[in-house]
Amino acid sequence: MPIYRYILRRVLLTIPLLFGVTLIAFVISHAVPADPVTANLGQKAMSDPEIVAAFRAEWGLDRPVHEQYLIYLGNLLQGDLGRSIKSRRPVLEDLRAFLPATIELATASVFLGMVMGVAFGLVSALRRNTWLDHGVRVLSLLGVSVPVFWLALLALFVFYARLGWTAGPGRIDVGLTPPPRVTGLLTVDAVLAGDGAVLRNVLAHLLLPALVLASYTTGLIARITRSAMLEVLGQDYIRTARAKGLSPTTVALRHALRNALLPVITVIGFSYGNLLAGTVLTESIFAWPGIGQYAYRASTSLDFPAIMGVSMLIALIFILTNLVVDVLYFILDPRLRAG
């Protein structure tokens, strides 16, 4: 199957999924709490009949359920996710302001997790049944077991408060002026502004939260890489490559790792979505102004429209990442194209 046809098919398959996501969001936000008005308007607004009436009209709450869903979809398509009870601003505007910080953190974290995970998994598989292997296996099990919000708190306490090795909470030192906003990603913006000092500071702030968030991903990727490598290393073509007299490094990296990486790619894609979700539990600790902290504040104050907005946004990114992974997989695995 040619690539463009495959991509087209996958994109088309994504559309019903997106509708499904909106349907679930609609059911949660309209059916579960007895009254969406109470869930969406603050107490002060509730006492004003005009605001209540305006809200009912905007979301069509006096109409039949299926019409309400269509209105809901219509509002969504126009970017109207409602108004946050806490910030009093449209949820979409809030998300736009908070998303870049999270993207930056999740990307840095998935990168660290990928590099460390593949390296650990590779070493573990090549040194099978040695102490190194056992050590990596236990470490990766610990990595997937540790509650990330707890690790974040401890890491900040030890490495920042006690040892002073890393920068503190936040994305940048309070005294520094952030680079002019282009992408909202401070690292990229600092590079664009050609400001080395700011870039260094931003990276220093990014390191600890990214490492903490990477604990789970590293463990997961190390485990998958290890088992994929072990499977590939048992294949005939590896024996052939060794018999040809290729150096062990060439066999391990060029022949085995390349093939073992396919399942790893799936996990990396899956992890990216999970990392975005995982920031919900860590950003508040690092005072990281991303959607995670937004979601934390929203959930502790039961700011319902904000919670729905974040959920839908992350589900959307999750679905799109899966799409990209599937397409990548298709490009990288010639067997799929032939089939």
Place this chain on the structure above:
Amino acid sequence: MARQVALHGPRAVPGGAPAPWVGAVRFLRRNPLALMGTLIFSAWVFIALFADILAPYDPLAQDIVNRLQPPSRAHWFGTDQLGRDLFARVLYGGRLSLPAGILVILAAGLLGTGVGALAGFVGGWFDEVLMRLTEVFLAFPTIILAMAVAAALGPSLVNAVVAMVVVWWPNYARVVRSLVLGVKSQEYVEAARALGVPESRILLRTVLPNCLAPAVVLATIDLGNAILVFAGLSFLGLGPEPSTPEWGRMVADGIEYFDQWWMAAFPGLAIFTVVMAFNFIGDGIRDALDPRLRGNV
């Protein structure tokens, strides 16, 4: 995502199967990590059962004079902002997290097994609709959907569990469905049908029993995750009410008292050890069941 595990045939091992504990002992002897996991888990079960005897203080008793005390001989894990003994609170926490995790997995497992078995057995549009539905649920990252549902229901212990069941059942539905699809084409199922056994009886007495073992294994492996997500919801303020000795909630309290590290450190350590125990056990089970890795590890 859970890996599908080997199916067991309907026939007993010739010469009679050995007692289950024989297999378990052999399994634990070959898997030191799984043994350690089992020991840690058993210790936590013991602690949860006898928390009222083991705890030196009442977990809810406030002692404002002795608030925020670091760990000492009198208070092994220190005290919190209201002077409550953290050691007692951590011990009592096992009474919430363990049953909550087990309850979520049981309920989600039953619901998912029901839906998945019906979808796989009935097939056709029924299967199609149910599987598309599970896909949509799985399109959300777990903690996010659980957070949204828990917030919609309102924060409470019961609602956190309900929210997690809502999020968790699709995993089991998918696994059980694929198991049912595998079993239902077996000859012994056809034989039952040829004998005129009613369809509902075939599903309940012939197909399902042959799918259960792998589903139970998956559930064991999953327990750690459930406890982790439960702690996460609780950390977000969507679990039991604030004064309850719940581990995630206690870690959240510790954020405000950053310099009193013990407030977050010990409850978090409790979550960590429980989840670790399940992952150690799960890892052993996976190794034992995955023939490709057998002998390699």
